[in-house]
Amino acid sequence: MNTNDLIAELLPKVKRHLRITWEYQDDEVKDMVEEGMAYFESIAGPCDFEQGLALTLLKDYCRYYWNGSVSFFEENYRHMLLNLQITNAKKRVER
Numbered sequence: 001m002n003t004n005d006l007i008a009e010l011l012p013k014v015k016r017h018l019r020i021t022w023e024y025q026d027d028e029v030k031d032m033v034e035e036g037m038a039y040f041e042s043i044a045g046p047c048d049f050e051q052g053l054a055l056t057l058l059k060d061y062c063r064y065y066w067n068g069s070v071s072f073f074e075e076n077y078r079h080m081l082l083n084l085q086i087t088n089a090k091k092r093v094e095r
Contacts, residue, residue, distance in 0.1 A: 003034070003037070006037075006049060006050075007030050007033050007034055007037075008030075009050070010023055010027060010033050010049060010050075010053070010055075010058070011026065011030060011033065013055070013059065014029055014032070014033055014058070014059055014062050015029060016062060017059040017062070017063060018063060018066050029062070029066075032061075032062045032065045032066065033058065033062060035065070036057075036061040036062055036065070037049060037058065038060045039061065040054060040057060040058065040061075040081075040084065041080065043081060043082045043084075043085060044087075044088045045085075045088045045089070045092065046086045047084070047088060053080065053083060053084050053087065054084060056080075057077060057080055057081070057084060060073070060077065061077075064076075
């Protein structure tokens with residue numbers, strides 16, 4: 001699945017998490033999702049954003065972004081980010 005298709009698939013999940021029911025800010029939410037995906041892949045390698053820990057972290061990253069607090073995300077989610085890094089490293093080794 002290409003990035004744009006994945007973002008389109010994730011959009012309703014993220015909007016539901018943020019309690020956004022309107023559509024006029026969809027482009028802004030898509031940008032947040034894309035930024036979050038790039039952030040997680042830069043620290044943990046390729047991630048499966050369709051389910052599991054990566055999706056949970058992405059939704060929470062977008063919540064922090066939406067509320068203007070993204071600078072606090074890494075500090076508050078450090079243990080989960082480390083878990084994502086370890087999980088993704090294990091998957092790469094097992095292949």
